[in-house]
Amino acid sequence: MMADRIILGVTLVLAALYFWATQQIPSLEIGDPLGPKAFPRLLGIGLLLTAALLAVEMWKARHEKPAPAEPGSMVHYLVVGGVAVWTWLYFYSFEPLGFIIATVLYLLGLTGYFNRGKWIANVSTAILFPVFTYLMFTKGLGVSLARGVLPF
Amino acid sequence: MDTLTHILNGFAVCLQPINLWYTFLGVFLGTIVGVLPGIGPSATIALLIPVTFGMNPTSALIMMAGVFYGTKYGGSTTAILIRTPGEAASVMTTLDGYEMARKGRAGAALAVSAIGSFIAGTLGVVALTIFALPLASMALKFGPAEYFTLMLFAMTAVASLTGKSPAKGLLATLLGLMIATIGIDLQSGQPRYTMGIAEFQDGVGFVVVVVGMFAVSEVLRGLVDIQRGTGAKLLPISGKLWLTREEWKRSVGPIWRGGVIGFIIGVLPGAGGTIASILSYTTEKRLSKYPEEFGKGAIEGVAGPEAANNADTAGALVPLLTLGVPGGGSTAVLLGAFIMYGIQPGPLLFQNRPDLVWGLVDSMYIGNIMLLILNLPLIGLFVKLLLIPIGILYPLIVSIAAIGAYGINGSVLDLYLILLFGVLGYIFDKVDIPVAPLVLSLVLGGMMEQSFRQAMTISGANPKIFFNSTITITLVIMSVISIAVPFVIPRIKAMLKSDEA
Structure with a gap:
C-alpha cells in the first residue's frame, strides 16, 4: 500500500x-x-x-490486494483543495474585512457552489447568519470577534 | 451517611433554576448535534469552551455533559430515518432501525430507541452514583507513578482499540503527546518546539486541534460526498410513536442487557460507545429466537445497541470523574473543559467540590428525563433539521468553528491551525489513522509528563519506581496486553463474520 x-x-x-x-x-x-x-x-x-x-x-499485509481505488478519487482532491484554499482566504481576510463581511463572502461562495441554484436560501443564510451570530456573540456573550471595516 | 448528604445536596445544586436551564440547553444542543450528521459531541463541547468561559463552572460543565450524553439520543434518529448514523455510536441502529422505517414502523423504532436510551441512560447514572465514591477513595492512594502507568494504560487501550491498525493508533497517540510538549516547560521554564512563534509558548490549544480534527475535517468529508452525489433519502416518521405490547416484550431484555454491557464498556478505557453497541447487537442476535430477522428490522437490534451506547456515556464518566483520566476522545475533551476552568477531576474533587461533582452527576438524572421528552413526543421537530440542505449546513459549521477558535485568544493563528488540523484530520481518515487517540494524549500529555518527572524525582531517576506497587505492575501489564489484543481481535472478527454468513 x-x-x-x-x-x-x-x-x-x-x-x-x-x-x-x-x-x-x-x-x-x-x-x-x-x-x-x-x-x-x-x-x-x-x-x-x-x-x-x-x-x-x-x-x-503484503499479500493482501490493495483495495480498488474509489471512483472519482480525483474529485475529492479537487474539492478538498478548493475548499481548503477558499477557507484559507476566509481566515486571511478575517481581521482586515471583519467577521461579518468575510463570513458573508465565504458563505456565498461555498453555498453557491454546493447548494447550487437555491439563490434565495443561500443569499439569505449568508447574510443573516453572520449578522445574527456577530450580534449574539459580541453583545450577548461577550466574545470578541473581528470588527474589520464595519463601524460596529 | 455523609455520602448520601452529598448526593442529596447535588440535587439541590442541579435543581437551581439556572442549572436546570443549562441542563436543558445542554441536552437540547446534544439532541440537535446528534440528529445532524457531520458534527459530533467532541467538536461541540470544544466549541462551547470559549463561549462559556465567563460562566459558573458547575453550570458550564452540566451543560457540556448534557451535550455529551444528549448526542447519543439524537444519533439514532438519523440512523433510523436516513440510514446515516447521526453520531458514530449509532452505526448499529442503521441496520435494523432503517429497515423498520422502510416497513412503516419508524415510529416504533424511534420510540424504542428513546425509551431504551432513557432506561439504560438512567441505569448508567445510578451505577455511576454507586461506583464513583469507592473508586475515588481508592484513587486517593495514587502517587505519580500510579498516575503515569494509569495514563499509559488509558492511551495504549485507546490506541489499540479505536482504529483498524494498532500501529497507526500508537502513531496518533505519540503525535498527540508530541503536540502536548510544545510550549514552555513548566518545571524548567524552557521553551520547547515553539519554532520561534510567540503564540506557541502557551502551547497548541487543544480546542483548535479538536475543532479542526472533528468539525472542519468532517465538513471536508461532507462536501466531498455532496460533490459525489451520495446523499441519502429521508424517510417519513411512519406509524404511531409507541410500541405494541409484543414489541415492548421483545425489547425489555435487550435494553437491560445493553445497559449493563454499555456501562461496563464505558468504564473501561478505549472501547467506547461504538464497540458497546456492536457487542450488544451481536449478543442479542445470538440470544434471539429469531436471529434471521436481524438486519431486516428486528426491534431487538435497535433496543439493545441504543441502550448500550447511552449507558456507555455514564460509564465513561466514572474514570473521568474519579481518576481524572478519561478513556476516550469525547471524555478527553470534557477533561480539557474541566482543566480550562481550573478544575482537576479526580479523587480530591470529591472531597473539595462535592457540590460540583454531585451537582453534575445528579443533573444527568434530570437531563435524561428531559431527553426522553425531547426525543419522543417532540422528535418530529428535530427531524425537520434534516431538511436543512447540507450544502448550507456544512459551510455554517466552518463559520461556527471560526468563531470558537478565534474567540479563545482573538488570534488568527488559531484559525489557520483549525484549517491545518482539519485537512490533517481528513487525510488521517483517508489513511485509517484514528483521531481519538491523538486528542486523548494531547489532553493528558502535560499531566503525563509531570507525573513521570515527579515519580523520577521521588526515586532519584530510578525507573524501578514504575514497578514498585501492585497497582503500577498491574497497569503496566494491562498496557502491554492492550497492545497485544488487536492481534487477537481479527480472529474474533473472523469468527463473528462466519456467524453472520
Whole structure:
C-alpha cells in the first residue's frame, strides 16, 4: 500500500526532526534530575518503535490486494483543495474585512457552489447568519470577534 | 451517611433554576448535534469552551455533559430515518432501525430507541452514583507513578482499540503527546518546539486541534460526498410513536442487557460507545429466537445497541470523574473543559467540590428525563433539521468553528491551525489513522509528563519506581496486553463474520 509507505516514511522523518529539535532545547538541570529533554526523548523512541510496528503490519499485509481505488478519487482532491484554499482566504481576510463581511463572502461562495441554484436560501443564510451570530456573540456573550471595516 | 448528604445536596445544586436551564440547553444542543450528521459531541463541547468561559463552572460543565450524553439520543434518529448514523455510536441502529422505517414502523423504532436510551441512560447514572465514591477513595492512594502507568494504560487501550491498525493508533497517540510538549516547560521554564512563534509558548490549544480534527475535517468529508452525489433519502416518521405490547416484550431484555454491557464498556478505557453497541447487537442476535430477522428490522437490534451506547456515556464518566483520566476522545475533551476552568477531576474533587461533582452527576438524572421528552413526543421537530440542505449546513459549521477558535485568544493563528488540523484530520481518515487517540494524549500529555518527572524525582531517576506497587505492575501489564489484543481481535472478527454468513 502506497499510503502506508508514505506514513512510515513521514514517521521516520518526524522522529529524526523531533530528536534534533529536542537536542536544541537548552537545559539547566536544577532540582529536576531529568530536565525538559527526557520525556521528549522517550517519545522519540516511542515513535521509532511505532515505525517498526508499522513495518511489521505492512509486512504481514503484503499479500493482501490493495483495495480498488474509489471512483472519482480525483474529485475529492479537487474539492478538498478548493475548499481548503477558499477557507484559507476566509481566515486571511478575517481581521482586515471583519467577521461579518468575510463570513458573508465565504458563505456565498461555498453555498453557491454546493447548494447550487437555491439563490434565495443561500443569499439569505449568508447574510443573516453572520449578522445574527456577530450580534449574539459580541453583545450577548461577550466574545470578541473581528470588527474589520464595519463601524460596529 | 455523609455520602448520601452529598448526593442529596447535588440535587439541590442541579435543581437551581439556572442549572436546570443549562441542563436543558445542554441536552437540547446534544439532541440537535446528534440528529445532524457531520458534527459530533467532541467538536461541540470544544466549541462551547470559549463561549462559556465567563460562566459558573458547575453550570458550564452540566451543560457540556448534557451535550455529551444528549448526542447519543439524537444519533439514532438519523440512523433510523436516513440510514446515516447521526453520531458514530449509532452505526448499529442503521441496520435494523432503517429497515423498520422502510416497513412503516419508524415510529416504533424511534420510540424504542428513546425509551431504551432513557432506561439504560438512567441505569448508567445510578451505577455511576454507586461506583464513583469507592473508586475515588481508592484513587486517593495514587502517587505519580500510579498516575503515569494509569495514563499509559488509558492511551495504549485507546490506541489499540479505536482504529483498524494498532500501529497507526500508537502513531496518533505519540503525535498527540508530541503536540502536548510544545510550549514552555513548566518545571524548567524552557521553551520547547515553539519554532520561534510567540503564540506557541502557551502551547497548541487543544480546542483548535479538536475543532479542526472533528468539525472542519468532517465538513471536508461532507462536501466531498455532496460533490459525489451520495446523499441519502429521508424517510417519513411512519406509524404511531409507541410500541405494541409484543414489541415492548421483545425489547425489555435487550435494553437491560445493553445497559449493563454499555456501562461496563464505558468504564473501561478505549472501547467506547461504538464497540458497546456492536457487542450488544451481536449478543442479542445470538440470544434471539429469531436471529434471521436481524438486519431486516428486528426491534431487538435497535433496543439493545441504543441502550448500550447511552449507558456507555455514564460509564465513561466514572474514570473521568474519579481518576481524572478519561478513556476516550469525547471524555478527553470534557477533561480539557474541566482543566480550562481550573478544575482537576479526580479523587480530591470529591472531597473539595462535592457540590460540583454531585451537582453534575445528579443533573444527568434530570437531563435524561428531559431527553426522553425531547426525543419522543417532540422528535418530529428535530427531524425537520434534516431538511436543512447540507450544502448550507456544512459551510455554517466552518463559520461556527471560526468563531470558537478565534474567540479563545482573538488570534488568527488559531484559525489557520483549525484549517491545518482539519485537512490533517481528513487525510488521517483517508489513511485509517484514528483521531481519538491523538486528542486523548494531547489532553493528558502535560499531566503525563509531570507525573513521570515527579515519580523520577521521588526515586532519584530510578525507573524501578514504575514497578514498585501492585497497582503500577498491574497497569503496566494491562498496557502491554492492550497492545497485544488487536492481534487477537481479527480472529474474533473472523469468527463473528462466519456467524453472520
